[in-house]
Amino acid sequence: MNGGLLVEDLTVTVGGRRIVDHVGLEIAQGKAMVVLGESGSGKSVTARAILGLLGRRFSVSGHVTFNGGPLTLGRDVGLVPQDHTAALDPLRRIGAQIGEVLRHHGIVGSRSQAKGRALGLLGLAGVRDAERVARAYPHELSGGLRQRALIAVAVACGPRLLVADEPTSALDVTVQAKVLDLLRGLGTTLLMITHDIGVARLVGDTVAVMSEGRIVEYGEARDVLGLPGHPYTRRLLDAEPRPGVPRGALAGGLA
The missing domain is CATH 1.10.260 (434 Repressor (Amino-terminal Domain))
Incomplete structure (x- = not known):
């Protein structure tokens, strides 16, 4: 890959327990990837490991490059954290x-x-x-x-890479949409972490679905969210609230 973010074989352990398991991601320059999963799936730890922000108690291995070189925090990388009350x-x-x-x-x-x-x-x-x-x-x-x-x-x-960790989780639906439009419209390479399928639909060019520290499904957003191949992805989609549609009626009826 000539430009963008490349993550290879990223593994994170803490207290002898592997919480991110050989994760690989690739985001083309100027494109947006969403890492989608439930709470505790390892998606936020993955983002912080990519940025080198995990503490000493975490053991991290793997290889991360951006535009062909090492990824370092500073002018090239911007972070939008989840908790705006703590970050300001x-x-x-x-x-x-x-x-x-x-x-x-x-x-x-x-x-x-x-x-x-x-x-x-x-x-x-x-x-x-x-x-x-x-x-x-x-x-x-x-x-x-x-x-x-x-x-x-x-x-x-003017970062070339923007990492956004659940940036709209504390906002109402109307404000969420405006903030997501803003992030998507910046034209920066974007890594978005979320549990919200609606956010993934709005933002992602590609989607990586994460469960128990592993990427279980990965591909173009329209394919992953339209025709999911993994049972976990189908369960996530089936649990997505839809007006007038009973639970279990979507994504093959998996509950």
């Missing part, structure tokens, strides 16, 4: 937090430059009143605006 500093204004990222990576040299760039990034993240949001503390904003602020932080340095 409650004692600092939103604009100052974005500006700190810009100055830390040498994108801007002065506070005035950082302020102007922060406003532009908030606008890119779909914030209409960027001036007000930049002056606000996190607790003064809705969940949707806090998540958009995190997206502004994640894309501040």
Whole structure:
């Protein structure tokens, strides 16, 4: 693969227990992959292992490259975490937090430059009143605006890879759709972690279904979600709420 993210034979163990088992993923440059699975399937651990963010108690092996070279955190990789309440500093204004990222990576040299760039990034993240949001503390904003602020932080340095771990799980359906449209429209290589089949349908070019630390099904989104081949994937699809359709009537009737 000439460009994009390549993960080969990724394995994670903790306390003698293997929680990610020989995972392989490939995302073409500019495309979006969704890793889909239930809570505890190993998908978030996989994402953090790819980024090198697991603690010392975890043993990680395998090979990760991006655009043909080693993947390192910094200007090339942006992370949109799941918990916007924990990821934002409650004692600092939103604009100052974005500006700190810009100055830390040498994108801007002065506070005035950082302020102007922060406003532009908030606008890119779909914030209409960027001036007000930049002056606000996190607790003064809705969940949707806090998540958009995190997206502004994640894309501040123009990353070529964006990793989003359940970025809409705490948002209502209307705000979810807007945030997903925003992430998909950035044109960046995207790795999305989610338990939500609806999110996978909206975002993924490809989908990897994960269960008990293993990839059990992997392919084009329309194939995996339209004609699933693995019983676990069929069970996930069968459990997806559908108006007017009783459980067990989808995906071959598996309960």
